[in-house]
Amino acid sequence: MKPLLSNTLYFTAGGLAAVLLLGQFAFNDNRKGNKEEPIVYEWHTPQLPKRISFAGEKVPIQRWDVKERFDRELLFNSYSQANILYILKLANRYFPVIEERLKANGVPDDFKYMAVAESNLQSGARSRSGAIGFWQFMSDTAPEYNMPVNNQVDFRYDVVRSTDAACKYLKQAYVKLGSWTAAAASYNCGQNGYSSQAAYQKTNNYYDLLLPEETNRYIFRILTFKHLMENAEELGYKLSEDEKYHVIPSRTVTIDSSISNLAQFALDNGTTYKILKLMNPWLRDRDLTVPKGNTYNILIPEK
Incomplete structure (x- = not known):
């Protein structure tokens, strides 16, 4: 029995080796005959608009410093496609409410993009400093703007009350600072912070001021969302009506x-x-x- 077993094993091993060898040749031939070119991805800088304004106030985009600051925000946000698509879905639900309250309060429509910059239209958005809601109010300042905050209610989470509150602030800032762009910037650094920098640097023009880095970027973040959302379809952000979030009856x-x-x-x-x-x-x-x-x-x- 042993010699027969040995011969059988040799025969089986030889057969397997032949099959593997033929398979290797066949695999190599198949690869050579159907070799695919490697996929090469190309990434391009998004094109800046040739002109843009905020709340009716022209942005001096032809200036190198303004152009580069805008370019930075547009570059970082354009390639956050999932975030932009999600914001577009939410905007279909919340923009009608925000637009109505801005109009009722006499505040330019472009400020709806400031709500995007503040919270990505998330009612529960919370900053590291404790600011909450669509418009990111602090708990100690919210009551000044008709938003009670206690353990039972917190109207910073309410889109109508918080938009009205933001409008009240922005109208006060506009009267004090003289432009809607300055009012928007002051929403980030405070009216006193903005006016003190303007007094020291002897200009009230946002685009001429050196401000804290977050405020330096703030207006350009708002402009970025305005550009991307107003031109979403042609920029490649495709959403059908069914894919958007609608106002809940x-x-x-x-x-x-x-x-x-x-x-x-x-x-x-x-x-x-x-x-x-x-x-x-x-x-x-x-x-x-x-x-x-x-x-x-x-x-x-x-x-």
């Missing part, structure tokens, strides 16, 4: 008395606690105390 329930259980309130009004909180992110607890003589408007999905 809702009705308003006016509350003039306290609610001890918001989950039960939601059920009584034909929705869930989760949807109630998503549609009213300013509600921060499980109950709601309504001070005497006050009212709150709560959004409920239409049935």
